[in-house]
Amino acid sequence: MEFVEKRLAQLAKKGDRQAFAELVDIYKDKVYHLAYRMLGNTQEAEDIGQETFLRVYSNLARYDEGYKFSTWIYRIATNLCIDRLRKRRQVYSLDAEVEGTDGLDMYSQISDQRKGPEEEILTSELQGVIQDAIHQLPPKYKNVIILRYVNDLSIQEISEILDIPVPTVKTRIHRGREALRKKLQHV
Numbered sequence: 001m002e003f004v005e006k007r008l009a010q011l012a013k014k015g016d017r018q019a020f021a022e023l024v025d026i027y028k029d030k031v032y033h034l035a036y037r038m039l040g041n042t043q044e045a046e047d048i049g050q051e052t053f054l055r056v057y058s059n060l061a062r063y064d065e066g067y068k069f070s071t072w073i074y075r076i077a078t079n080l081c082i083d084r085l086r087k088r089r090q091v092y093s094l095d096a097e098v099e100g101t102d103g104l105d106m107y108s109q110i111s112d113q114r115k116g117p118e119e120e121i122l123t124s125e126l127q128g129v130i131q132d133a134i135h136q137l138p139p140k141y142k143n144v145i146i147l148r149y150v151n152d153l154s155i156q157e158i159s160e161i162l163d164i165p166v167p168t169v170k171t172r173i174h175r176g177r178e179a180l181r182k183k184l185q186h187v
Contacts (some may be wrong), residue, residue: 005023005069008022009023009069014036020060020127027053029048031048032049034048034160034169035052035081037157037161039081048080048081049077052073055080070163071163082151085150101110132182133183137176141175144162144172145176145177155169
């Protein structure tokens with residue numbers, strides 16, 4: 001299979017649209033499932049699938065044939081999913097009427113358990129420091145740390161997404177945590 005994919009990638013790089021169509025056919029379900037596992041949303045997974053293949057097509061000239069095509073396409077899809085998760089924000093309307101009440105809105109359901117301004121600033125600063133430390137990690141550690149602790153994926157899922165063995169994922173998580181610990185020990 002790897003030889004076939006490599007040959008199709010070479011042909012697609014030279015402008016063979018049929019070869020590219022075959023690559024899409026091979027990977028469309030795999031990319032969709034990867035995106036669905038990361039995002040948990042059918043529509044977003046379909047969008048990521050389309051965007052992945054658009055990026056693959058527009059960047060075919062930059063594909064390094066020394067690497068497996070599957071690794072390259074999964075990396076593109078994973079990065080698009082990570083970007084989507086960062087941008088995702090849940091939106092709740094506090095003005096919406098609560099079902100089964102006579103005109104009560106969501107404000108009436110909220111108890112005042114806010115953090116004080118000082119605690120909010122400290123929390124915000126700490127989150128910023130942690131994010132900066134994660135982004136300073138080498139990419140192979142940063143990817144697994146984000147997938148594991150930000151996206152809460154299992155080690156098996158990370159292995160499938162990054163197309164690396166489970167023991168390698170475990171090693172990278174361990175080394176990534178150690179690198180984070182060193183960066184954050186003086187915080």
